[in-house]
């Protein structure tokens with residue numbers, strides 16, 4: 344396994360993310376995060392698993408800045424972007440190119456916008472899709488388009504909330520290998536924090552942790568965690 348994320352001790356000089364004793368309760372009084380601490384010291388694909396209601400989605404929303412923590416500290420030097428389970432909830436415009444263009448930073452010329460759109464579409468395996476209507480895409484292609492939007496926004500920390508839950512196995516593998524490749528590319532590798540209930544995905548990550556009752560356990564090898572969580576399935580997830 345690559346160098347694992349850690350507790351706060353041992354964090355390098357420029358970690359990708361530090362979550363320090365984070366606490367959050369919903370207005371209903373429901374505690375979602377409880378003394379939640381971890382760090383990601385370098386780019387990579389890091390996965391979180393945990394039962395329903397353990398606080399995973401709330402954690403991603405806090406990291407994305409959509410919610411304010413009640414307690415604790417967040418150090419987030421990289422620009423984050425959320426990718427949801429259902430890409431239909433995040434794709435807004437009718438064509439692939441126009442949707443990606445919506446996420447580009449302001450201040451680019453027309454030709455810069457066009458070449459940025461072409462570039463990010465190619466990065467997610469959708470070269471030549473600029474004019475394609477979004478309704479004609481498969482579920483996996485839509486999810487890759489949502490990732491293209493995140494890249495277009497210049498995000499360096501992708502927060503993926505069960506991004507393959509609605510996909511078949513082939514599309515699941517395409518999205519997994521896309522994100523892993525983006526995290527491993529030589530130039531400007533991104534970091535990804537990926538929530539999953541599909542335990543076989545743990546084999547793809549650089550490190551994984553179990554979330555329970557609003558806090559995160561120790562980071563470990565993804566395959567080891569998969570075998571621990573699925574002993575009756577013969578380790579197949």
Ligand SMILES: Nc1ncnc2c1ncn2[C@@H]1O[C@H](COP(=O)(O)OP(=O)(O)OP(=O)(O)O)[C@@H](O)[C@H]1O
Nearest residue numbers: 369371373374375394395396397398399400401402
């Ligand atoms: N919008 C909301 N308003 C009130 N309570 C919420 C809201 N969203 C989540 N909660 C509560 O916060 C707790 C954590 O929920 P969260 O959605 O973060 O869990 P999760 O680990 O993502 O679960 P799942 O695996 O089912 O997606 C739960 O008790 C949930 O009921």
Ligand SMILES: [Mg+2]
Nearest residue numbers: 399400401504
């Ligand atoms: Mg969730």
